[in-house]
Amino acid sequence: MKLKKFIAVLGVAAMMTGLLAGCGNSADEGNADGGSEAAAEWDSANDITIVSREDGSGTRGAFIELFGIEEEVEGEKVDMTTEEAQITNSTSVMLTTVAGDEYAIGYVSLGSLDDSVKALKIDGAEATAENVKSGTYKVSRPFNIATKEGADNEVANDFITFIMSTEGQQVVEENGYIPLDGTQAYEGTAPFGKAVVGGSSSVSPVMEKLIEAYKEVNPNAEIELQTTDSTTGMESTINGSYDIGMASRELKDTELSEGLTGQVIATDGIAVIVNNDSTVDELSSEQVKSIYTGEAVTWADVVE
Structure with missing residues (x-):
């Protein structure tokens, strides 16, 4: 039992x-x-994935200058960006690279920023057009267009008149950039013909919108847009391949000496971006520099 x-x-x-x-x-x-x-959970002990733009990029040139990553060595300016940085060749690739790596950091034009990534506060200031205009957010640079002295493309000249007009600058503002002051209404001649505009991938998005708006007031014109980089934009304008070049930086003395004339069409901020899963929300300018020069290797080096 x-x-x-x-x-x-x-x-x-x-x-x-x-x-x-x-x-x-x-x-x-x-x-x-x-x-x-x-x-x-996101772990600050992980290595930082540093993402930068290619040589010739106006955004890279402005970024390294503004954050002190460009230093003078024996009388020459040298880009001190770490060799460990991953290099991207356009704004769109920069965005997708950072969006796909939770430990990545990169930088893009403020006007190109979208919700696929997170923009960091720099020295306590948010990356907004309002803060760029007020001077609170100091990471900013001009958007320039350039033409070759002696070149006479009627469509290109009329398009530039539109860009610098009240109507053109309204397009600039609507797309998140800082417009020029003291503009006047567009008074164009609606010429027939074609013009080629090319250069910086940071300027390209707002230029595309400007071309669309210009075609509404002058359907007789054909404007071809080629997206490359700032240096290519200037070189191609010098050799006549482009009627209008785009640069997301100041024109260099060597470019001016080759007969280029530059005009600022807008002011843009540079947003320092991280992955949306990152717990980092703010860095100082010195911390950004330490990352891009390779001094800081892990996120813990700058956030803890």
């Missing part, structure tokens, strides 16, 4: 163990499907 009771107890115990195991397996399956277990 005692033996039968003992066997019965063992049976119940085995059945309970099986039920518990089944419940455990169900819970594990739920976790595997993303059910109840939270994702791993």
Whole structure:
């Protein structure tokens, strides 16, 4: 009799163990499907993925100058960006690279910023057009266009008149950039013909909008837009491939000496960006410099 009771107890115990195991397996399956277990937290001990633009990029040129990453060595300015940095060749690639790596840091034109990444406060100031205009956010640079002395493309000249007009500067402002003051209404001649505009991938988005707006007031014109980089934009304008060059920086003395004339069409901020999963919300200018020169290797080096 005692033996039968003992066997019965063992049976119940085995059945309970099986039920518990089944419940455990169900819970594990739920976790595997993303059910109840939270994702791993962002860890500042991880290495920083440093993302920069290519040589020739006006955004890179302005970025390294504004953050002191460009230093004078034996009388020459030298870009001290770490060799560990990943190089991207356009604004769009920069955005997708940082959006796809939770430990990445990069930089883009403020007007190109979208919600796929997070813009950091720099020295306590948010990266907004209002703060650029007020001078609170100091990481800013001019957007320039350039033409070659002696070149006479009627469509290009009329398009520039539109860009610098009240209507053109309204397009600039509507797209998140700082417009020029003291503009006048557009008074164009609606010429027939074609002009080629090319250069900086940072200027390109607002230039595309300006071209669309210009075609509404002058359907006779064809404006071709080629997106490259600031240096290519200036070189191609010098050699006549472009009627109008775009640069997201000041024109260099060497470019001016080759006969280029520059005009500022807008002011733009440079947003320092991180992945949306990053817990970092703010850095100082010195911290940004330490990252891009390779002094800071992990996020803990700058946030803890």
